[in-house]
Amino acid sequence: MSNSLRRYLITRVLMTIPMVLILVTVIFFIMRVLPGDPIRSQLGPRVSEEQADALRERLGLNRPLIVQYFDFIGDMVTFNFGTALTQGERPIKDELGERLPATIELTIPAITITAIIGIFSGAYAAKNRKKPIDYIIRLLSIILSSIPIFFMGLLFQIAFSVRIPIFPLSGRMDTLLMTTFESPTNFYVLDAILTQNWPALGSALGHLIMPSVTLGLALSGVFVRLTRVNMIEMLQADFITAGRARGIAENRLVYKHALRNTFIPILTMLGLQFAILLAGAVLTETTFSLPGVGRYLVERIQLRDYTAVQSTIAVFAMFVAGISLIMDILYAFVDPRIRY
Amino acid sequence: MTDNKVLMQVRDLSVEYKTRLGMVSAVDHVSFDIYEGEILGLVGESGCGKSTLGKALMRMIQPPGRIIGGELIFNGKDIMTYDEKQMQDFRGRKASMIFQDPMTSLNPVQRVDEHLIEAIQVHFPEISKEEALQRASELIERLGIQSNRMSSYPHQLSGGMRQRVMVALGLILNANLIIADEATTSLDVIVEAKLADEFRDIRREFGVTMLVITHNIALVAELSDRLAVMYAGHMVEMGDVYKVFDDPLHPYTQGLLNSVPNIQLDEGKELYKMPGEPPNLTHPPSGCRFHPRCPMAMAICSRIEPDLIEVQPGRHVKCWLYQDHPEKSEPTLEVSK
Numbered sequence: 001m002s003n004s005l006r007r008y009l010i011t012r013v014l015m016t017i018p019m020v021l022i023l024v025t026v027i028f029f030i031m032r033v034l035p036g037d038p039i040r041s042q043l044g045p046r047v048s049e050e051q052a053d054a055l056r057e058r059l060g061l062n063r064p065l066i067v068q069y070f071d072f073i074g075d076m077v078t079f080n081f082g083t084a085l086t087q088g089e090r091p092i093k094d095e096l097g098e099r100l101p102a103t104i105e106l107t108i109p110a111i112t113i114t115a116i117i118g119i120f121s122g123a124y125a126a127k128n129r130k131k132p133i134d135y136i137i138r139l140l141s142i143i144l145s146s147i148p149i150f151f152m153g154l155l156f157q158i159a160f161s162v163r164i165p166i167f168p169l170s171g172r173m174d175t176l177l178m179t180t181f182e183s184p185t186n187f188y189v190l191d192a193i194l195t196q197n198w199p200a201l202g203s204a205l206g207h208l209i210m211p212s213v214t215l216g217l218a219l220s221g222v223f224v225r226l227t228r229v230n231m232i233e234m235l236q237a238d239f240i241t242a243g244r245a246r247g248i249a250e251n252r253l254v255y256k257h258a259l260r261n262t263f264i265p266i267l268t269m270l271g272l273q274f275a276i277l278l279a280g281a282v283l284t285e286t287t288f289s290l291p292g293v294g295r296y297l298v299e300r301i302q303l304r305d306y307t308a309v310q311s312t313i314a315v316f317a318m319f320v321a322g323i324s325l326i327m328d329i330l331y332a333f334v335d336p337r338i339r340y
Numbered sequence: 341m342t343d344n345k346v347l348m349q350v351r352d353l354s355v356e357y358k359t360r361l362g363m364v365s366a367v368d369h370v371s372f373d374i375y376e377g378e379i380l381g382l383v384g385e386s387g388c389g390k391s392t393l394g395k396a397l398m399r400m401i402q403p404p405g406r407i408i409g410g411e412l413i414f415n416g417k418d419i420m421t422y423d424e425k426q427m428q429d430f431r432g433r434k435a436s437m438i439f440q441d442p443m444t445s446l447n448p449v450q451r452v453d454e455h456l457i458e459a460i461q462v463h464f465p466e467i468s469k470e471e472a473l474q475r476a477s478e479l480i481e482r483l484g485i486q487s488n489r490m491s492s493y494p495h496q497l498s499g500g501m502r503q504r505v506m507v508a509l510g511l512i513l514n515a516n517l518i519i520a521d522e523a524t525t526s527l528d529v530i531v532e533a534k535l536a537d538e539f540r541d542i543r544r545e546f547g548v549t550m551l552v553i554t555h556n557i558a559l560v561a562e563l564s565d566r567l568a569v570m571y572a573g574h575m576v577e578m579g580d581v582y583k584v585f586d587d588p589l590h591p592y593t594q595g596l597l598n599s600v601p602n603i604q605l606d607e608g609k610e611l612y613k614m615p616g617e618p619p620n621l622t623h624p625p626s627g628c629r630f631h632p633r634c635p636m637a638m639a640i641c642s643r644i645e646p647d648l649i650e651v652q653p654g655r656h657v658k659c660w661l662y663q664d665h666p667e668k669s670e671p672t673l674e675v676s677k
Binding site for chain 2: 237238243248252334335336337
């Protein structure tokens, strides 16, 4: 690693600190401004004021707001996050440890599907610009990006698990297999491979297909359009004409020369879409009853579980920051003109 | 230099572009020969169709443009009858092209050696990477680039070096014909002069034929054996470069040569400015396309298009001044030997 790259990385990591800090600060105060609170959400409206106060004191919510704020920041800096305020008051680290793997197992195939479908159909449309297939691809990309995720998920569920039952309707694994399946890391696919439990692996993958295709397709529309536009521009570049003059076949010019030169905007969009991907995961997990962080966040917002929501958002923010950092580093590998 | 063996015969070549304002006839029934081993200079104003002609010779006109007719006979075979696969084999191996802007003519994410190896391997997949690299670095060194620059990316090279890499890419498969489309225009004058000089060496060393397309008259005078002048999609004059310079026949060529700044120009004498503008090729002028700007235009010029005729051995001109026609009343000029 070169010296300048190291300096760049350090600056980039340091720059994400204020970003995450601002975000969690905003969330911290918004949560407290919102009507409702974790006490009422758990105890219901009919408990006495004394009981409520007792719980409030036990959870530390009676302390001044500023004390709570710095307490939370302290917890976050140590990646400790404290304990949840509701649902058994378990350490948030444990809760996220159970939920995060499900989300990661969903989002990795989803973003892969997004990238593959988006980039290849975008490039294909650009190559066949103004031919019928171009219009078809563009129309499909608009349809895909305008269908709500939960609706697309429902259509898939009706089609491929009710009418033609090939894929399981919801969840992460067949309940029957769950009784014997042990997952220390909570990454079901990984654990199934490590323990060589092939039926469990098949079930885990089967449960992932519909959700990840749904999420992947929903996000691919924007990539189709982005790739197409950039490819059209690239295909008119002088070096493509020069390559053609050397007898390089059209497919090679499109998929090797031009495509690699469009990776910069695609990578940028991929980084930006990651944030949208997490938002999409919330909807996908809800539709397919996947116990991931997205659903966890929805549940805890409803319960006004301050610490759980703050911590989840902080983790999301760190994820997005991390991904965009990785994208920035990848630029240098894709384009030799970029040096840090 | 020319031994009169024809490498490429262009017959009645026409290229049209479809635009919103109608069809543009960029190249109109152009016929000429390119002799083996010569450097043929093709000059004309911007937009006269000389670049289109260059691309058409390799059948590289992209939509909305189209070759609408003609024959391109290369070494006895009409490449207009080739399918796309045969054309891919033709391009790079038989004829190659060097473009105007060396800054953008190389793939920015590909190293120099990758460019050269690819150029070899798309035509000869059986040649190993090592062998291709060996061949490439020999050629690169012959063209005056140190072979340690082979692993550079295009942005790490100067303009002159990049253009040399382009030349190497044109030569790597021993193509017979190199079409240099404004290949030196974007370089500074010193680099340009040096590269133009090297073109002559390259021709001698590699025995290639070159078609040099440029609007730089001085460069053409320096470089080429024969000169072809285009105006508004027509070939108007062709001939030995010295003869054309000494005694330009076509009024357009005369105007073009008089417009070149000359340091020895008499003080007070103004540079010749050709009247009018190049025509709009969606609606080209009737008859001779130059007649609205021609100082010597006659009645016939606006009605009937003259042919490109050989007025002297090796000397062609497309002008009514030098040919007879029943409808023409003015006397026909004799061309002095």
